[in-house]
Amino acid sequence: MPRTGPETVIYDVAVIGAGVVGTAIARTLARYELGCALIDASPDVGTGTSKANTAILHTGFDAKPGSLESRLLARGSVLLRDYAAAAGIPVERTGALLVAWTAGQLAALPGIAQNARKNGYLAVRELGAAALYEREPRLGPGALGALEIPDESVICPWTTPLAFAAEAAGAGARLLLDTKVTGAEHADGPCVLATTRGPVRSRWVVNAAGLGSDVVDRMFGGDGFTIRPRRGELIVFDKFARRLLRSILLPVPAARTKGVLVAPTVYGNVLLGPTAEDVGDRGDVATTAAGLGSLLGAGRRILPELAAEEVTATYAGLRAATEHSDYQIHVDAGRRYACAAGIRSTGLSASLGIAEHVVCGLAEAGLPLRPRAVPPAIPVMPYIGEAGPRPYRDAERIAADPAYGEIACHCERVTRGEIRDALAGPLPPTDLDGLRRRTRALNGRCQGFYCAATVSRLFAEFRGPRHGG
């Protein structure tokens, strides 16, 4: 949406950061009579850490009991499960197995089960080696037992913030993308945010800026935390590997070494990762030979047959870690400012819990919340998972609209109709990566050998002449 002239509106709430946390907050605020702005430096929503993670909908069984993270994760994962069902966000309840490979790890399982119960998660169950191999016959040799967490699930990390943002926008929230917040002035009256696209005025401000949240926090007088990016590299295996496992295979956490996990994805691939490495640069999402090498080594031990399958993609994400172990969430009533930061490795799962918590905090600090007479509708997103029906298999849909029978991206079976729909949708992609996150086009094993030329042609065609070259 092109913006003309400086922003003259005064928003009730401006949310900085359109990752999964910021969009969840915007979507929760949208249920009340409020004028909201959702601001992001990027031209699209969900392009930060929210797009590059392990995509697990955690139950929070392993959180630190009593922490804010534990509480919001438990709440958030339940909320998100229901929301996903309503919005068509792909989720598969695969369950997870925390696999013990050493006597020490085996001995740790009862404690972890106890911890889960303290977190209010009661469904954990111990499995002996025989039962474990029956469940996961392709597991590498030497596993001694496991803890089963039946509600751990995998989710689509791309559709989630898109659904939240679409819901907020549908209820009138203004999306100010490609807009970086560079400063904040708070005299009396509304706060004036300095941005790369001119000032934005708002009575309340929420900081959900992920890796940039400490910088934004300093604009509001904060100095309680510093982001220390911790990079996680991941390997996506070919869909042929999907048959090798049923559940998410988690490592037993240890004090020093953080193991890697193997998990199915909702797109039908297998993920291996992540590594954990502190990096200085907040933009350094490069993969490394050492990182990929260590993952492959670990993968071979966990699931030996993985080694024979092709790698479809590699990527890295940055956890917004801080010097604190818990989330950094607080509300400053005086400055009419809320901060939702330090959400290191569970923000996708906890997003709706965090949003609820932040909005309650704002209300307590004085933000008037009047529910809308008609609550905004939960948007129904195009389904891009592998477990449910896809347009290319839907004879009726193709009969009604042949564009759903024209497969453009062969590996992922994405049709011309879906590409057209994405570009006609309420939040159209601004580049091929945005299209990829909305449709899966270009995401498959050929990485563009067959389809990149066709898909980019369709992208330009459906984007229309408005955008020129």
Place this chain on the structure above:
Amino acid sequence: MEVDVLVVGAGPAGLSAAAELRRLGAGRVLVADREAAPGGVPRHSWHTGYGLRDLRRIMTGPAYARALAAAAAAAGARIRPGTTVTGWELGESGAGGAPGPRLALTMTSACGAETVHAAAVLLATGCRERPRAARLVPGDRPAGVMTTGELQQRVYLNGERLAGRALVVGAEHVSFSAMTTLAHAGADVVALVTSSARQQSYAAFRLAAAARWRVPVWTSTAVRRIDARADGAGRGGPGARARLAGVQVADCRTGAARFVQCDWVVFTGDWIPDHELARAAGLDIDPGTRGPAIDAALATSAPGVFAAGNLVHAAETADVAALSGRHAARSIAAALRAARRSAGAGEGAVPDADASAAAGGGPEPGVRIPVRAEPPLLWISPNVIRPAARETLPPRGRFVLRAGEFRRLARLEVRQDGRLLARSRPVRLIPARPVHLGAGWLPRVDPSGGPVSVFAP
């Protein structure tokens, strides 16, 4: 829909097979291709060099594609572009993952999602180049990194111009082809890099490259890392995808690394068959070619399912793929005839490649002895011997192999359970170039023996 033969893929292999099937009276032949036009890879390979061994003329890729499509259509095959074969409908007996006795495949096109029933299926789905991620090249993920397949389609089908400096990874035939495409698109090719000690194309290609474009080949050089531009929005941080800054290359012998600025990187060669349907059917997969395991008749492990072209030898030239398609067509036609004969006598409409051979008694039908390529050989095709049909020769009367190393004079040895079956004349091994092995030793294979191995001692 009911057909006699469903050919999956309208590349040189599929189209040549379709024409031959019709000529041999195989009945209703349907060729499905998921692209908008038939022809396979040659459609977007505008340089000349196609058709030598099959059509005995040399022409450009698109002209060759058109010629093959016209010949198949003229012979009476039905060609359906824009039609993807999406999978197998597994019958009751297909519980083990193998197609049931009636072959049923699902297809999607603008006309709908439908099921095709066929007495025989030929998989001719070709191969592709392994992309950067599969080669585990680390670094950033900027735009501007691609394979030759993508490059050719962008340049020749979309008419895109590519300004700036380009680096080609690989130094085999297809790498030189990528180089000419880049030059055609306006890019300035900096070099071809290969971790191999020598380039692997014909001297003519290399000399032409050196003379016409002054493009050097950097041998013993590995691509270590891809770097995105640090300016502006980017390195995966907020903003649109960053552009390529360049790559870090290293000397494989000394480890000395350096940065090469470029705007495009094209990963070439390093082929893998497009074996999705083969694997979905649970066909035996050959560990060397990674395509379906096939015998000399190009029959796979599932009755009625055959495979040809670059799916079974990634990658040979188009004319070789075409001849392999014709060869498969002859096997399919024979199997269909045999099936019709026995259908007269009783049940069982699916043609079994064994049916014709088994009619005359002889070794157990159904026995399949694997043929393995031992290092430094990478693969051999065909890679199964069916004692019941030992008189069937492979396409062009010989086996084709690939080596992973250079050898000046190697004598290939064929052994079964340690017993020497054959020793070839001295051959030169060059990675990415075909090596051939005669088939005269086939009758010496012990039908009840173990796997056959081919060595290059």
